[in-house]
Amino acid sequence: MLDTEFHISTLIAAQIQGTITDAQRAELAVWLDQDPKHRLHLEETYREQVLNEKLKRYERADREAIWAKTITKIQANNVEQGTATVRMLYPYKRKLAIVAAVAAVVCAAVLFFYNDAIRPSQNVHKGYQNDVAPGAQGATLTLTNGKQIKLSDATTGQLAEEAGVRITKSADGELIYEISGSDKKLNSVNTLSTAKGQTYRLRLPDGSAVWLNAGSTLTYSANLNRSYDGKRYVMLVGEAYFEIAENKARPFVVQSGTQEIEVLGTQFNVNAYADEPAITTTLMEGAIKVTDGRRQRILKPGQQVANANGNLQLATIEVDNVIDWKDGDFYLNHVNFKTAMRKIARWYDVEVVYDASIPDDMEAGGWISRDKPLSQVLKSIESSGMVRFRIEGKKIHVIK
Numbered sequence: 001m002l003d004t005e006f007h008i009s010t011l012i013a014a015q016i017q018g019t020i021t022d023a024q025r026a027e028l029a030v031w032l033d034q035d036p037k038h039r040l041h042l043e044e045t046y047r048e049q050v051l052n053e054k055l056k057r058y059e060r061a062d063r064e065a066i067w068a069k070t071i072t073k074i075q076a077n078n079v080e081q082g083t084a085t086v087r088m089l090y091p092y093k094r095k096l097a098i099v100a101a102v103a104a105v106v107c108a109a110v111l112f113f114y115n116d117a118i119r120p121s122q123n124v125h126k127g128y129q130n131d132v133a134p135g136a137q138g139a140t141l142t143l144t145n146g147k148q149i150k151l152s153d154a155t156t157g158q159l160a161e162e163a164g165v166r167i168t169k170s171a172d173g174e175l176i177y178e179i180s181g182s183d184k185k186l187n188s189v190n191t192l193s194t195a196k197g198q199t200y201r202l203r204l205p206d207g208s209a210v211w212l213n214a215g216s217t218l219t220y221s222a223n224l225n226r227s228y229d230g231k232r233y234v235m236l237v238g239e240a241y242f243e244i245a246e247n248k249a250r251p252f253v254v255q256s257g258t259q260e261i262e263v264l265g266t267q268f269n270v271n272a273y274a275d276e277p278a279i280t281t282t283l284m285e286g287a288i289k290v291t292d293g294r295r296q297r298i299l300k301p302g303q304q305v306a307n308a309n310g311n312l313q314l315a316t317i318e319v320d321n322v323i324d325w326k327d328g329d330f331y332l333n334h335v336n337f338k339t340a341m342r343k344i345a346r347w348y349d350v351e352v353v354y355d356a357s358i359p360d361d362m363e364a365g366g367w368i369s370r371d372k373p374l375s376q377v378l379k380s381i382e383s384s385g386m387v388r389f390r391i392e393g394k395k396i397h398v399i400k
Helices: 002-017 022-032 036-045 048-058 063-081 093-112 320-327 337-348 374-382
Strands: 140-142 148-150 157-162 165-169 175-179 189-193 198-203 209-212 217-225 232-243 252-256 259-263 267-272 279-285 288-292 295-299 303-308 311-316 329-331 351-354 367-369 388-392 395-399
Touching: 002 022, 165 217, 232 320, 252 267, 259 267, 259 279, 267 320, 279 288, 279 320, 288 303, 295 303, 295 311, 320 329, 329 337, 337 351, 337 374, 337 395, 367 374, 374 388
Parallel strands: 175 198, 232 252, 351 395
Antiparallel strands: 140 148, 140 189, 157 165, 165 175, 189 217, 198 209, 209 232, 217 232, 232 267, 252 259, 259 288, 267 279, 279 303, 288 295, 303 311, 329 367, 388 395
């Protein structure tokens, strides 16, 4: 038993430090998935604020003494309740500098508090009795002839063929475009749309990959050609993450409103929701050019440009709270509270109603997986003491 606990703790430490191998990650995932209830309790307990407090408390402690207490508590708990599932916070880059220095102590501290984390709550929050399930993979593909295909209902295999491009759905649900002939029709336009509570992934005929977030629309010709210059071209409303296949002869253009992003081959995220104050473009790898009218900015990795009515503001940011949705998470640290609630509202297809006492400049905090019911996400935020929630049908009421 001692060897098992020690081995799991080393996997958690490797996950925190970012040194975990694929084999270790798979092994840890199996252990984490043994009991979703225990996973939830740890997520609620180990919000960033709590984690930092415990790190300060333990980083000067004697490591061997902590390990002794850790193993004693785990063994006692296993006898009482059985092995439980623990999930550490995703190793976002901003935490690595702190956590890596005390990785062994973190591991010990997490396991030392294991007994508290798994105790089930005895009270049901009255405001959460009307719960909402999380979103899921799904989208609607509209072909040139107006035919609509609900991809969640479509069977695996070929769906259509247009402009010399074969459109198929893979076994894991990905929408794939492949060149199948020499048809050069340029007016063969497809539209991929996700409703609120849906997300989808597609692979374009040039090999580029796109992840489409909830409540978004991507429009493109089946062969990607823009008629007047031959560039690869798509139009986006909403949010998408792009991994663009390099082709120096044919730049890739993403248009959102009056803004154009031009790349050769790179990875970036675009948030162009109509209810956001600005279109934000965030670069992960490579370089991109963002243009609106006569204004333009060149981005480097880790930078974001916010476009508010043609005014392009460039800043260096933490990218983790931008691409959290792609990885199936809500990462809300240092995110404006109402911005965070818009992210949540899109995924759960709900409306947020604010009490007049809720300020516009409040920040959210914490992390939780997007595959949890709405009540669990709200409880995670509510535990900060900033606000309280009440779910009524498809509305979330926010009060002080």
